[in-house]
Amino acid sequence: MSDDTDKTTLRASAREKRRAFVSLLDPLAHRLAFKVIPSPLAQRLADAQVVALYMGLDDEAPAQRLAAPLQAMGKTIALPRVLDRLGSMDFLQWQPDEPLQPGPFRTSHPEPGAGPVVPDAIIAPLVGFDRAMNRLGQGGGYYDRAFARYPDALRIGLGWSVQEQESVPADPWDLPLHLILTEVELIEGV
Secondary structure (H helix, E strand, C coil): CCCCHHHHHHHHHHHHHHHHHHHHCHHHHHHHHHCCCHHHHHCCCCCCEEEECHHHHCCCCCCHHHHHHHHHHEEEEEEEEEEECCCCCCEEEEECCCCEEEEEHHHHHHCCCCCEECCCCCEEEEEHHHHHCEEEECCCCCCHHHHCCCCCEEEEEEEEEEHCCCCCCCCCCCCCCCCECCCCEEEEEC
8 A cells, every 4th residue: 555545544534533533522621622731832832933823624623722822922823824726835923803814725814914924833733643743634735845844843733632543654755743732632752
């Protein structure tokens, strides 16, 4: 089985597990998930000025819930803006009370305002992950390209614990995550 076929199979399985998990999650537990920055993560973010989040869709881990605690830490929040279907995106500053514009693939992004910002930390959605800090994304390569474009940014995956895989295939261009935050733990790379 090729890595592409393997990743496609893993994505389908991981999405189904995530969907089932979230549908059975206690509503109060769901509402409380990802509303607090764990102390070790806050320490790792201490020097970051701009933190990029994403707007969770469907049963994705809701990164937007981290906006308020990040702002309380004095961080500037940014959201991704998909630029084209070739996997390019940039990040635009965002205040949680500002309206969002519709983008491709059901994404939303802020008004361009002063233009793109450079993130010091990028919180990325996950379809799956492993303890080697490999990330299985949607398959479009948007975050892979963003990680390569901003190599000094702290790479943080956000997902539900059920999305953990024994092993996620990694291509040579895949950059491992530094941290993974789930509803039950913070996993730190070595």
